[in-house]
Amino acid sequence: MRSLSENAIRLARVLIAIVFVLNAIGIIDQTIPAKEMMERGVPAAIVPWFMFAGRMLEFIAGVALVFGVFPRTAALALLAFLIPATLVSHSFWLSAGTPSFMGQLINFSKNLAICGGLLFIGASSNQPPGRNINYMEFWAGYKF
Numbered sequence: 001m002r003s004l005s006e007n008a009i010r011l012a013r014v015l016i017a018i019v020f021v022l023n024a025i026g027i028i029d030q031t032i033p034a035k036e037m038m039e040r041g042v043p044a045a046i047v048p049w050f051m052f053a054g055r056m057l058e059f060i061a062g063v064a065l066v067f068g069v070f071p072r073t074a075a076l077a078l079l080a081f082l083i084p085a086t087l088v089s090h091s092f093w094l095s096a097g098t099p100s101f102m103g104q105l106i107n108f109s110k111n112l113a114i115c116g117g118l119l120f121i122g123a124s125s126n127q128p129p130g131r132n133i134n135y136m137e138f139w140a141g142y143k144f
Helices: 002-024 031-039 047-067 071-089 101-123 135-140
Strands: none
Touching: 002 047, 002 071, 002 101, 031 047, 031 071, 047 071, 071 101
16 A cells, blocks of 8 residues: 555655646746736846746756655755746636636646645645666666
8 A cells, every 4th residue: 555655656656746747847838928927027138038947947846746855855946936936827807808818727726726735735744756776776887
């Protein structure tokens, strides 16, 4: 039963990381979030830097979640990224009475659910590693 539980936790981490990795490698278009950042007052000159930093964080933390490398830290880093991103990109209260209201509300709710999953991972103290890999032994045997 323990193996089933550990494998379910690993699968859950992979499933929650997919959206961040896809976003980081550019499969999910980021032109609209960049435009929204500028509309909310972020100077146009630093928007590309914010986008790059966000993508790097999403990629590194997403891959870390998949492989079980510091999963709690990775989940909390993604949570710290997702909260402001959700408030900027899916502020449904600003689109009340418009055709985009329902889409914004759905995406806001989806991100809340993802926040819950990340918080659960971050709060769980006994996260299993990616696949019974002793990372200290792995790196100790690696020749730089």
